[in-house]
Amino acid sequence: MSERPIQQQWPSFLNPATCVHKGLCPVTKLRGQHPPLESHSLYYEQHGTGPIKVVFIMGLNVSTSGWAAQVEHFGRLPQYSILVFDNRGVGNSDTPMGPYSTSGMAEDVIVLLDFLGWTEKRALHLVGLSLGGMIAQELSYRIPERFISLTLGVTTAGGLPLFNVPPWLGFKNLLRTQFIRDPKKRVPYIVEMCFNDSWLGAKAENDPEGRTNREIQIMLYNQRAAVTRIQKPLGALSQMWAGFTHHVQPKRLVQISKTIPKVLILTGDQDHLIRPSNSAYLKKHMAEAEYVVWKDTGHVVSAQHVERFNAILERVFLEGQARLEGSS
Secondary structure, three states, X not given: OOOXXXXXXXXXXXXXXXXXXXXXXXXXHHHOOOOOOOOOOEEEEEEOOOOEEEEEEOOOOOOHHHHHHHHHHHOOOOOEEEEEEOOOOOOOOOOOOOXXXXXXXXHHHHHHHHHHOOOOOOOEEEEEEOHHHHHHHHHHHHOHHHEEEEEEEOOOOEOOHHHHOXXXXXHXXXXXXXXXXXXXXXXXXXXXXXXXXXXXXXXOOOOOOOOEHHHHHHHHHHHHHHHOOOOOHHHHHHHHHHHHHOEOOHHXXXXXXXXXXXXXXXXXXXXXXXXXXXXXXXXXXXXXXXEEEEOOOOOOHHHHOHHHHHHHHHHHHHHHHHHHHHHO
């Protein structure tokens, strides 16, 4: 496996102390495709070298920086190897011509996993949030034999494009952010659509300065924006199209649920971007899945409740392994 030298053109917000490998996966070359229409590579980082392998797929127009809290937690634990990457059209990955589809983005991930040699049967745990959860559905349908567990966070099976449009506040802010090029001016609108109002207005736990959660999140998002490459409009709109056109038929959901040892469906009850009813729909067609709704919680469950989210993932990983061993 070859990779380009680590250079300044690959800015990263994640902890370099736990990073054991980073680079570009030449998706186009490995697929045998031809530029310029589909020419792109995916940027990835591996943190940790433990035997438990976890693949994290981030959501709409968010780079690997969105997994910072999970990389900090799992990357330091000796039993884990975790893989994070920038989807096509964001961060250090290339921006091919659009529009994109969740099925095409899932094929990108398969190429990346093959490139890294993460190909063993029942060796991976898969975690996807929002658009990442949509991609995870497509991925787990294509290569279910590789996964021990699947976590579908704040996501949807989709349907007609109109059904995939967010609630009004999320839709309004999502459009507004597409016309604001200054990252600092965009951040307040991003924070407002990613978290629920009551939590944002509350005092942050264990903050010595007594700041609100809104103040903390604006600070963190500004820190991430200062490091992350500015996204091209083509990438942002193409990823949005992938989300709006995503659709996994019920029979495919049934197959995923029956095939993967442990499935968790997780949502907040005050999500401004993907209605919680979409998670209920997933559960309706995924009978074996665990279904969890967190109260007073917005869209970005992984950042709003960091310790709680990491803990539920650890439990899911253990339960998936136990079910796998129990069935063998």
